[in-house]
Amino acid sequence: MSEARSTGTLPHAESTPPNMKKIAVASVIGTTVEWYDLFVFATASALVFNKVFFPSFVPLIGTLLAFGTFASAYLARIVGAALFGHFGDRLGRKSMLLVSLITMGIATFAIGLLPNYSSIGMWAPVLLLALRVIQGLALGGEWGGAVLMAVEHAPPSKRGLYGSWVQVGVPAGTLIANLAFLISNAVMSSEALLSWGWRIPFLASALLVGVGLYIRLNTSETPSFSKVKEAAAQVKVPLVEVLTKNWKQVLLGGIATMSTGTSFNLIVAFGLTYGTQTLGFTRNAMLAIALISCAVCIVLLPAFGRLSDVVGRKPVIVGGILAEALLAFPLFWLLDMREFPFALIGYLLMMTAFAANYGPIATFLAELFGTQVRYSGLSISYMLSGLLGSAATPIITAALLSATGKGSSVAWYMIGSAALSVVALLLLAETLKRDLSAKAYAPKAEVGLS
DSSP: OHHHHHHTOOOOGGGSOTTHHHHHHHHHHHHHHHHHHHHHHHHHHHHTHHHHTOTTSOHHHHHHHHHHHHHHHHHHHHHHHHHHHHHHHHTOHHHHHHHHHHHHHHHHHHHTTOOOHHHHTTHHHHHHHHHHHHHHHHHHHHHHHHHHHHHTTSOGGGHHHHHHHHHTHHHHHHHHHHHHHHHHHHHSOHHHIIIIITHHHHHTHHHHHHHHHHHHTTOOOOHHHHHHHHTTOOOSOHHHHHHHHSHHHHHHHHHHHHHHHHHHHIIIIIHHHIIIIISOOOHHHHHHHHHHHHHHHHHHHHHHHHHHHHHOHHHHHHHHHHHHHHHHHHHHHHHTTTOHHHHHHHHHHHHHHHHHHHTTHHHHHHTTSOGGGHHHHHHHHHHHHIIIIITHHHHHHHHHHHHHOOHHHHHHHHHHHHHHHHHHHHTBOOOTTOOTTSOSSOOHHHHOBO
16 A cells, blocks of 8 residues: 555555546546547658648648647647546536547548548648647646546545646656657658558547547546536536636746646647757657656655645645746757667656646646536636647747757747746645635635635
8 A cells, every 4th residue: 555655556456446546547548549649640740741731832831830720739738638628517527528538539540531631622721720720629628627537536535646647648658659660660661651651540540539438438537527517506607606716826837837838838849859850869769769758757746746745736836837838948958969778868857847847737637626617717727728739838948949040049949838837836825735625616715725
């Protein structure tokens, strides 16, 4: 038992409700599928989309356009968060998770079937953008629901741990996406990869969606929402309710989470482009570095989530954000050595900082809101952070590198993002001891600012 506590692994069944392991597995599998679908697009944007869908532009402009399409999903995620959050707070968490998973799976599979620019001209990037927007809508509803399935089921003393298992979906999905491209790149020529090989990771997502649906169909609705539903206590328009009574939590929560998107996309999106196009690393080398880093992150996230159950959410998250800022310049110093071992060390250091920041943040955001609006508040706050951090990072970093030719300009951007997140986080109250079921909708005094 003590070993499980210290390493962040799932606790022994004797101290955990019998269905918690199934809930944790369902959360990990579902979010892994969704993030795989999202990040397979990011990897393709860095490696092939500038040539497949934007071939008439110079490489840098083509890359910027590909990343612009990548970023479009983050705008759609805000809409998806509001839409799925409304029905998630009105009808339940489980049903919305099933809808979001199916929607994401269809959009990703369809991307794998898209004709390229040489076949249908400008319709190719237009259709790519449309399917990317659908992906964003689905993910806008996925993450918040998955977090609530874990956190609202979890024992109060282990909410940080189980909430962090949802976060595992990000590095796990990224790892699988990178592994898919690494294998494709290893077994086929560059010509074959650009011609048809890039489609395989998108089409293969159908298998992951099938697994995710099977597991999620066998999970139950959360106790917190079930109590609200039994009492017929749902609010009419959760979005209006949360934005009028908890708008500060939504805004500050989004800014506090912003640096997670900045640091992670710096590694998985910009890092691939910078490493291959500027530093001369092979695609296989950069994909391998990202893959190893994500594998380490999978282990670290539950450890930091468990730590937040002991010392509090804010100390762990603040420590991670400060580490991201301190490591911004060393990351580029190590990358600029143009040696695989040094680049890997830089990635591992930044990924450790990211894990400390990202592991407890899901539970922290969920604990800011009452049950009646928790799906809406949590989802909108997190998707706002994606718009501020993840969506902007690939475009801004590529533009900064183009303008200055130096990685130091990107490091300053990371430091600025971290500074904003720390300030916002310090303005929010610690949530470790909050009772999620004390009231259906907690007033400002209980979910308020520090």
